Amino acid sequence: MRIEAVDFFYLAMPQVEDKGDGSQDALLVRVQAGGYTGWGECEASPLVCIANWCCPLSHSACKPVRDSVLGETCDSPADIERITQTVRANGLDIAQTDHTLSGIEIALWDLLGKRYEVPVYELLGVKHAYPKRPYASVLFGDTLAQTFDAAQNITRRGFRAAKFGWGPYGRGSVAADRDQIAAARDGLGPDTVLLIDAGTVWVDDVDAARLRLPALKEFGVTWLEEPFVGGALDAHKALAADALPVRLAGGEGAHNAYMAKHLIDHGGIGFIQIDTGRIGGIGTAKAVVDYATARGVTYVNHTFTTHLALSASLQPYVGIRAAEICEYPADPSLLAENLTLEKLTISSDGLVRVPEAPGLGVMPYLETLRQYLVDVHIEVGGKTLYQTPDITAS
């Protein structure tokens, strides 16, 4: 099949607020080849990725992603790998390239799965898809009461694991941070797994992070996520030793497999969290799954938004039974909630399964797209390089 068309759809809530909720907008990618249509998502700034798709050539290692994708043949996983390598070599000097690639690569897997009528994980060579235990992923409340209520709500909905992050955590006093964790634990009760996400708030300040360890231990927190930015390997390593039995988690910012491997090899993390919508897609994520598993580090998806993104994030590691936990968007925006009609629902056994359907097994819902679509128009040197296409023209 020849890749005939790639289209980007920028979707956004009418009001996007300055908070840690990444589900307020989305960049949906549609790929068409051989009469099939595949869908993917970039977990990234929509406008920057669209510019990266269509930007003029700067030099041989600074090309628009478009030049490495349109017209290419795609009949097999090996073709997706080849396209991935070409995009990366031709986009070496554009830092955004991996983010832009991600949604396209995911859509190519979806498209191949539809053509061969198998779920994506089968194309990855996985024989059996194990269910995952979902953890509800939510933001800390601005007040302790809000955090407590959110925790109780999670428990009522049947979740057996929950993650609290961002909001005020790490920005005030050590005592205030302890109170937030106490409120979350109170609301969840003693038996629910509690995870904490610091959202890189200490950048690379080990001392600031170390002050928070006693509270994490006191309330039985399983992991501390992103105490630092991903590049701060030494800081991770130093904190990891003192944090036990709490493990460090990180990796959502990785935009290639190397960055994830560095955290595993030199950062001392216990959980590697990958967003297929950032790391370059499903194939790159699968490489990290294999690398982490061989080294005793537990792979976890990073998914805070839609069920299309959730399916794409689960496919690479559904074959790893021991990696049993998965992030599950528990409080997404209306846009993210309604992006697909199909959902990866939580079964009566409390577990989540990837769809046993071709490709990703979930499709964008056209009505949602129409409602939230944001028009983009880019002109360079008087020539139109991008104009959002008609959503119905497929």
Add this chain to the structure above:
Amino acid sequence: MRIEAVDFFYLAMPQVEDKGDGSQDALLVRVQAGGYTGWGECEASPLVCIANWCCPLSHSACKPVRDSVLGETCDSPADIERITQTVRANGLDIAQTDHTLSGIEIALWDLLGKRYEVPVYELLGVKHAYPKRPYASVLFGDTLAQTFDAAQNITRRGFRAAKFGWGPYGRGSVAADRDQIAAARDGLGPDTVLLIDAGTVWVDDVDAARLRLPALKEFGVTWLEEPFVGGALDAHKALAADALPVRLAGGEGAHNAYMAKHLIDHGGIGFIQIDTGRIGGIGTAKAVVDYATARGVTYVNHTFTTHLALSASLQPYVGIRAAEICEYPADPSLLAENLTLEKLTISSDGLVRVPEAPGLGVMPYLETLRQYLVDVHIEVGGKTLYQTPDITAS
């Protein structure tokens, strides 16, 4: 001073060719504050950076660079550091952020230098600016004769060091690569320093790179640059041991200090090459200078384009006498050649010095800007987010 305006000017040659010449376009940044004007350059895709400057908010860690810069106070190096940290925290989830930041940060140093009437290096705390020995940086020829001629031309121009890179190198046979290096050495003569740039051609394939080592040793090559992509730390480390006395060089792709430190700590490189137009600017580059110098790794600038970029790239390490070599654009495009009237010329002693003038000591030449300016217009949701400003309106 309050940052009142930041403007981006996308400049390009009338024809941009698919070759390894990064000087075919430029993204110039103008910052205005307190009645002063500073200039910088992003060594990056112009359209992608402009989109990153003006993109709509996605969430609290995915903001346009604009939101972290306009209206900020800038009276000291500490203010530049604060703005840098804010841009990075607010742009955590936009991979392009460091590239876009770079040109702005450089312009802020230029502006501060003009206000305090000192060269930028003095603002960095450097007491004495040592001259540098320039190496001519050129592409391999498509034929051996072209490479030989280029080498002879470099010698005639008085350079005592030269770097050949990209073009066919690494893409054909091991014998063909040896012939290219032989041609370069023949043209240069035995006494000129010869450096080779593989331009990441082997990605992370250590065996492919290892096959080229005998020729590098045979012709007395000082460094092998970028055999692999920057993230491939293990590959660097493995090759570094076998390459001696040839040293590995790399780092031009680093877009924060961590990436450079990883190459130093885990990649076994002998030379760390930093482009201030990519790594986040002069302040971040200076942090790498200090880190590398303390660990016996030699810092070198990466500059293939303009003399504005050259001045910005030299400032962070003019205080390090032992880091005596510098990259010097020997064959830039007409656009890059003419971007500034002032040049960092090579003195009769064969050395290059940073200007003893306020700021960067070089200014864009308005006639060049007018001739090569490319108009950019970006609309999102019916609202104009970017329109190239009038170049004369300053």
